[in-house]
Amino acid sequence: MWSRPQKAPRQTLTLDRIVAEAVALLDEEGVGRLTMRRLAERLDTGSTTLYWHVKTKDDVLDLALDAVFGEVRLPVGGSGWQEAVRELIGGWRAALLRHPWSATILDRPLMGPNALERTEFLYATLAAAGFAALKSAAYSLSNYVMGSVVMQVTWQDRDRDDTGEFLRKRAERYPALAEHGLDHAWDATFDEGLGYLLDGMEQARRREDGRPG
């Protein structure tokens, strides 16, 4: 039939294109609006087609999250373990904050190649520094960065709504909270807390194993 729609010579759909578009969609509209149908529409295809490249929607999220970890550059310099850790953890945090939706889907195993590579680097750095309680050290750091990103994403931009007023009205019941308000220098607070942790770790390292890093 002459009216039959011409097959568009469209670019082949690939897993990479799907993941890239998913990240873009998540960045623009957030995790609640990522839909297989909407994602497919942006890729100019049918939602069914996605399922040939991907098993479930969770796969898309796993891939998108690992793509975020891929943005974290591994430290290169030969300085001390604290500097290397600061650089890795800082980049880790920055990447997650660039894609705030990622903080809300951190409750899944981070087994993608990019995440594993960064975790491996962290372990190796701490091992080289001579930490005997390697897991404790590594977990403390990843716990801290994960937690702080979740916290910041949850609370930032909340100054605009009525959360501040809500607390001010309850100043009698929550005096310390009301006094210190909500506005935050997030970066400085993060750095300071990381400093606490690194100082405490350094003490433990000296106690456990005196080898120089």
Add this chain to the structure above:
Amino acid sequence: MWSRPQKAPRQTLTLDRIVAEAVALLDEEGVGRLTMRRLAERLDTGSTTLYWHVKTKDDVLDLALDAVFGEVRLPVGGSGWQEAVRELIGGWRAALLRHPWSATILDRPLMGPNALERTEFLYATLAAAGFAALKSAAYSLSNYVMGSVVMQVTWQDRDRDDTGEFLRKRAERYPALAEHGLDHAWDATFDEGLGYLLDGMEQARRREDGRPG
């Protein structure tokens, strides 16, 4: 009509009953299976009825999460700030771990009365201890406990599936990870990391403000 079903003299539906049943449902089946319909069914009512007591499903989750925080007992003793913090944070962690689903919905403002009361206590304790950088101290601790709970819930019980084998097969690429495996003494690791943090905080406290707690 004689066949008209008798109105059951059922117990009045209250917000408390809804929240309690939601927590039970979440405990038994996880966050993915909490449905307004299923929750209503367990309460022997229609799903529509829930919406008279609650505005959205998110309200149910907010209330359930705050109920979990309600399980955390506030420290009473008059010992040092570190002991008080350890007790609060430990109870905080324990409550969240008793309801693992809670770790996956921590990415929302914790503005319920129970959560606020615990946060207030944390601020007050640290302020009394003389911390100048109060927010940094408080955030470091909550970041740490949040992060470690999310991490543990994500990874525990994963030894049973093929995650361990997955890593063992990639031992060349990720030697440090493969060497240290997955099995964890979660409690000990948490305590050790908390120790790092508290030690680092104590150093900063002495530096900033020598007042006794």
Add this chain to the structure above:
DNA sequence: CCCTCCACTCGATCGCCGTTCGACTAACTA
């Protein structure tokens, strides 16, 4: 004793979701 009122209940329905099925097609292979 009846009527009104209102806190509370609920069946039906809307639009959207993730996922599946089976039919289709274009390009490559033998």
Add this chain to the structure above:
DNA sequence: TAGTTAGTCGAACGGCGATCGAGTGGAGGG
């Protein structure tokens, strides 16, 4: 040319959160 296969897609299924408007039962006033 015939067959195979990687890739596409319309239609549909069951379930979801939420809404609408029609009820209903018990308390309180006349």
